[in-house]
Amino acid sequence: MNGAAFRIIGSLLARRLALGLLTLFVVSLIIFFGVELLPGDLAQNLLGQSATPETVAALRRDLGLDQPAVLRYLWWLGDILQGDLGQSLANRRDIAEVIGDRLGNTLFLAGMAAVMAVPLALCLGMLAALYRNSLFDRIVNIATLTSISFPEFFIAYILILYLAVGQGWFPSLSRAAPDMPFWDHVYVCLLPAVTLTLVTTAHMMRMTRAAIINLLARPYIEMATLKGIRPRRIILWHALPNALAPIINVVVLNLAYLVVGVVLVEVVFVYPGLGQLLVDSVSKRDLPVVQAASLIFALTYILLNLLADVLSIVSNPQLLHPR
Amino acid sequence: MDRLIGMDRRQFLAGTAATALAVGGAGLLPRAARAAEPKQGGNFRIGTADYSSADSINPALSETRMSMNLQWQVRNNLIEVAPGGKLVPELAESWEGSSDAKTWTFKLRKGVEFHNGKSFTADDVVYSLNLHRKPDTKSNAKPFFAPVSDIKATGPHEVVVELSEGNVGFPSVLCHFAVVMVPDGETDFDKGIGTGGYILEEFQPGVRSLVKHNPNYWKAGRAHFDSVEILGIKDVSARTAALVSGEIDAYNFVDLKTISLLQRQKNVRIQRVPSKAHYVFCMLTDTAPYDDNNVRMAMKYAIDREEMLQKILNGYGTIGNDQPINGAYEFYDPSLKPRAYDPEKAKFYMKKAGLSNFKAQLHVSETPFAGATDASVLYREQAAKAGIDIEVIKEPEDGYWSNIWSKVPFCVTRWSGRINDDVMISSAYSDEALKTGWNESHLNNPELNKLIKAARVEFDDSKRGEMYHEMQRIISDEGGSVIPVFADLVDAVSPKVQHGELSSDWDLDGARASERWWFS
Numbered sequence: 029m030n031g032a033a034f035r036i037i038g039s040l041l042a043r044r045l046a047l048g049l050l051t052l053f054v055v056s057l058i059i060f061f062g063v064e065l066l067p068g069d070l071a072q073n074l075l076g077q078s079a080t081p082e083t084v085a086a087l088r089r090d091l092g093l094d095q096p097a098v099l100r101y102l103w104w105l106g107d108i109l110q111g112d113l114g115q116s117l118a119n120r121r122d123i124a125e126v127i128g129d130r131l132g133n134t135l136f137l138a139g140m141a142a143v144m145a146v147p148l149a150l151c152l153g154m155l156a157a158l159y160r161n162s163l164f165d166r167i168v169n170i171a172t173l174t175s176i177s178f179p180e181f182f183i184a185y186i187l188i189l190y191l192a193v194g195q196g197w198f199p200s201l202s203r204a205a206p207d208m209p210f211w212d213h214v215y216v217c218l219l220p221a222v223t224l225t226l227v228t229t230a231h232m233m234r235m236t237r238a239a240i241i242n243l244l245a246r247p248y249i250e251m252a253t254l255k256g257i258r259p260r261r262i263i264l265w266h267a268l269p270n271a272l273a274p275i276i277n278v279v280v281l282n283l284a285y286l287v288v289g290v291v292l293v294e295v296v297f298v299y300p301g302l303g304q305l306l307v308d309s310v311s312k313r314d315l316p317v318v319q320a321a322s323l324i325f326a327l328t329y330i331l332l333n334l335l336a337d338v339l340s341i342v343s344n345p346q347l348l349h350p351r
Numbered sequence: 352m353d354r355l356i357g358m359d360r361r362q363f364l365a366g367t368a369a370t371a372l373a374v375g376g377a378g379l380l381p382r383a384a385r386a387a388e389p390k391q392g393g394n395f396r397i398g399t400a401d402y403s404s405a406d407s408i409n410p411a412l413s414e415t416r417m418s419m420n421l422q423w424q425v426r427n428n429l430i431e432v433a434p435g436g437k438l439v440p441e442l443a444e445s446w447e448g449s450s451d452a453k454t455w456t457f458k459l460r461k462g463v464e465f466h467n468g469k470s471f472t473a474d475d476v477v478y479s480l481n482l483h484r485k486p487d488t489k490s491n492a493k494p495f496f497a498p499v500s501d502i503k504a505t506g507p508h509e510v511v512v513e514l515s516e517g518n519v520g521f522p523s524v525l526c527h528f529a530v531v532m533v534p535d536g537e538t539d540f541d542k543g544i545g546t547g548g549y550i551l552e553e554f555q556p557g558v559r560s561l562v563k564h565n566p567n568y569w570k571a572g573r574a575h576f577d578s579v580e581i582l583g584i585k586d587v588s589a590r591t592a593a594l595v596s597g598e599i600d601a602y603n604f605v606d607l608k609t610i611s612l613l614q615r616q617k618n619v620r621i622q623r624v625p626s627k628a629h630y631v632f633c634m635l636t637d638t639a640p641y642d643d644n645n646v647r648m649a650m651k652y653a654i655d656r657e658e659m660l661q662k663i664l665n666g667y668g669t670i671g672n673d674q675p676i677n678g679a680y681e682f683y684d685p686s687l688k689p690r691a692y693d694p695e696k697a698k699f700y701m702k703k704a705g706l707s708n709f710k711a712q713l714h715v716s717e718t719p720f721a722g723a724t725d726a727s728v729l730y731r732e733q734a735a736k737a738g739i740d741i742e743v744i745k746e747p748e749d750g751y752w753s754n755i756w757s758k759v760p761f762c763v764t765r766w767s768g769r770i771n772d773d774v775m776i777s778s779a780y781s782d783e784a785l786k787t788g789w790n791e792s793h794l795n796n797p798e799l800n801k802l803i804k805a806a807r808v809e810f811d812d813s814k815r816g817e818m819y820h821e822m823q824r825i826i827s828d829e830g831g832s833v834i835p836v837f838a839d840l841v842d843a844v845s846p847k848v849q850h851g852e853l854s855s856d857w858d859l860d861g862a863r864a865s866e867r868w869w870f871s
Contacts, residue, residue: 072752074489075489079753083491086487086489119404121556126404203559305557311748311749314404
């Protein structure tokens with residue numbers, strides 16, 4: 029890479045990060061006032077059926093919920109700009125602490141699923157492109173499409189039924205503890221990771237296959253074939269680099285899903301991830317926690333999309349060396 | 352002249368036999384005691400469906416089953432509810448009320464220590480009780496402390512509570528799950544310091560809690576496990592899979608729709624206890640057309656209770672008769688029979704009210720109980736035969752208690768039951784409850800209100816009983832609540848779990864399974 033390439037990427041990064049901050053701000057606004065619109069507030073939800081008007085009023089005063097929403101939003105914004113995520117309104121715990129472990133768990137599971145799903149999807153995609161329209165291609169397509177067609181919790185139940193309850197090979201509860209040894213953590217996360225692999229592989233695999241097959245009709249590939257290069261080498265060295273941009277995009281989209289969209293899998297396996305915390309906090313109207321979790325999710329999307337764009341540029345000489 | 356009151360015959364017996372009870376809950380109860388002597392040891396794991404990331408172990412804010420169970424692992428009350436609803440001494444050795452039931456003296460147990468080594472004294476009691484009386488308290492026990500005018504320590508191990516109005520049933524309030532004892536001046540409740548049988552090791556709200564056996568526990572023959580873990584497992588299939596594969600030892604809220612399949616599993620035992628919990632279709636008695644008792648009577652005759660029991664609870668319950676007291680309470684009136692399903696009578700009452708082709712709007716969500724929507728739709732079908740057209744309106748789960756319950760003329764609710772007849776009736780049907788907002792049907796019956804107050808200062812059990820029978824009749828005949836069924840508490844446990852007689856106030860043995868159960 030030369031200086032021009034760095035300049036392009038640098039200015040892209042700067043522009044996109046600035047836009048990202050704006051996005052985060054808008055997201056926080058939407059989340060805050062969206063949750064405000066929901067019926068009920070934290071005081072009522074904490075006290076439940078046993079609430080009396082007096083205790084609700086006392087709790088509201090205590091939590092500052094008697095103040096106008098705009099004021100509360102500005103306070104929150106002021107704190108967050110100083111790097112203070114604040115305290116959970118519901119149980120007075122530090123949000124950074126509450127979210128820290130959960131985020132670690134979520135990232136661990138997402139990472140594990142990605143390590144399994146991405147190479148698997150790319151390999152299957154390339155093999156399917158290589159042996160397109162063969163029996164192998166059809167089997168892979170049918171298998172991956174079948175697994176993506178089932179809701180993830182259904183796949184999770186099937187895995188639990190056969191591998192946890194039936195055979196007893198794996199625990200049905202993925203109880204991750206913060207101080208757990210690495211391989212124990214891998215072991216308890218295996219079933220959810222396999223579930224996520226099954227639901228994400230099809231998308232990435234189909235895109236890999238389509239992008240490569242799309243290129244195989246191009247003249248330069250025909251040239252390579254005429255030169256006598258073996259199909260395997262053509263796909264790996266000539267087709268794949270040019271198909272990277274769309275593949276990277278779909279992989280990144282799936283990675284984002286693995287971080288932010290796995291709440292059903294978390295519920296079924298009782299995995300203490302961020303998704304469950306977010307759902308819980310929304311139902312309790314614990315706004316600071318909802319905000320913090322939403323911002324982390326939004327940030328995940330922004331950063332992963334940025335990564336996808338940078339990688340697309342790096343993998344495309346035309347974009348990297350504009351005239 | 353002070354005398355021992357507030358205890359009926361059963362309670363008195365229980366009081367004198369309390370030490371024996373505490374030593375071996377199973378020993379006195381031959382029918383339930385299948386296992387031999389309780390054994391010490393093991394890691395007991397509970398999967399609970401009712402928990403939240405917002406949980407804390409601040410006594411005033413305990414709401415979910417997870418926090419209640421945890422509360423009773425690490426802390427004790429002054430008085431405990433033994434199985435069968437008897438009040439037995441816990442941190443209070445004995446209690447006495449004055450003849451007007453206004454002054455209550457509690458003698459405290461000596462030699463009890465908190466987990467941090469501090470001795471348990473009267474100051475701790477005063478502080479702990481006042482947590483629910485402070486002007487800005489958020490405690491859900493606050494309404495029960497409204498009649499309390501003063502709490503003072505009259506000795507290192509004696510506390511006197513003054514009430515502004517006499518109440519024979521006051522000791523029951525001290526069994527409430529929020530009214531646990533914490534050290535004087537405690538503010539960081541999440542440390543979990545108490546006098547309980549287990550010491551808090553770890554508490555991650557919404558995920559799990561872990562406690563270790565307290566070697567210094569004052570109560571002999573209790574807290575048999577080396578450690579107890581509570582896991583929050585919302586999904587009923589996940590709870591079931593975890594129990595079947597041996598990852599937990601017990602869970603609450605069994606799915607009644609699939610219970611027959613669960614019973615076929617060899618390594619699962621289903622435990623059912625008749626409870627005080629009841630399902631209610633609640634009409635506002637001060638809002639037209641439900642302010643006309645003829646309409647209320649019509650609605651009560653238009654429900655098929657037996658079908659409700661079979662279809663909604665799969666038979667795991669008992670029939671209700673439109674009032675909240677059942678056999679789990681002391682003063683239940685068994686002669687008050689439930690109304691039979693009678694569409695013709697319903698039509699008759701509707702005609703009397705001048706309403707033919709009556710259309711009702713029933714508001715429901717799944718928040719009160721699982722199956723509430725199904726129950727409403729079933730009610731609609733049953734009432735249709737009486738010419739009553741019930742439109743079932745599905746409301747959002749969020750904010751159901753604050754926006755729908757007791758606000759719309761006709762909605763679905765549920766009560767877990769209360770500690771005694773007085774607290775149950777006065778919490779939900781009295782003029783006092785109109786003030787707290789818990790009088791869901793807005794019932795304001797002068798005769799009932801008078802009886803509630805009179806029964807509180809009546810020492811003669813048979814006279815008190817008659818009063819409570821009369822209250823049950825009034826609520827059943829004039830109240831705004833259609834109470835078709837009482838639901839059983841249904842837990843699923845591993846066969847190695849052993850226990851004595853099960854308590855009927857909450858699931859998992861009155862939420863005290865950690866203290867009362869043991870492994871074979």
